Amino acid sequence: MLGLNNELPDDVHYQLVHRTASAVIEAQRFGAHAAVMLVHSFSPENRWFEEFLKFAEAFGVRPEVGRLARTSAQNRLPLDLGWVHGDERFLLA
Template sequence: MGKMIYVPTAGAQSWQALLADPTKQWPTGYSARTLAHCWEAAEGLPPEIAALFGSDTELLIAIPEHKVSLRDTGRESQTDVFALVKSSNRTIAVAVEGKVNESFGPTISDWYVDASLRKQQRLAFLCELIGTECPPPGDIHYQLFHRAASAILEADRFKTDDAAMIVHSFAQDRRGFDAYAAFLDLFELAAEAGKLVSKTLPHGRTIHFGWAQGDPRFLSL
């Protein structure tokens, strides 16, 4: 379980200390630094994020590098930004994954090689939670599973109406979009940049997915 007491940031630089590797992950042009400057500059939600949800969307709170327990003894899922958002009188627990040129990490096949019992149990839990078959296709990226699960788990914890997983990308060539689209295909959803798509899960929770294209000016800050 991560820390339960949070303090306001003092600007983008405050985000650096929260990273798993504050030195390696903070160079100019990398997603962590770019995302921090973008969100700190916004009065509320960055416009490309707000556009996904609609004109009446309001940011209630945003927490950088938010750790979410996956209900086992393994490593927590560290969400780049966790936000509570109000849209059309519904509250939404939003897990944001920032990207520039970074990949979504290992595929299920790579992550699951010689899987321990703990990994087997974790994957089964994630698949059940997000409503996909287990084991899932091996070419889907593991990070997308635990990031979507984080949104659902926090929606349950905060008792919000919906959950959402958003990729906030600053890559000008939309690198990683195909991986995101392949993940959405598991839900029989068609991925489209700048558009929110939704799925009602077997347990009744609605989860939204979106790909937001970030402003490239933050890449140089």
């Protein structure tokens, strides 16, 4: 489903796998031209970003905060991975 040539490390968080597979499935279902799995973090220190990088590296990319990275996944659709940082004002509500 994910179009990986490499195996995922055993300690990759399953949520990243599930959300990425869901993005691919939904993009195909809606006839999109690409699939995007985006993590929207409100953590001031981007907690878990290193885990996300480990996951992304299995796809041959090393995303930066705030930028999408096009993977080399062998799917019917291009797959982009990204991490964005939310406005911390919303943590105070």
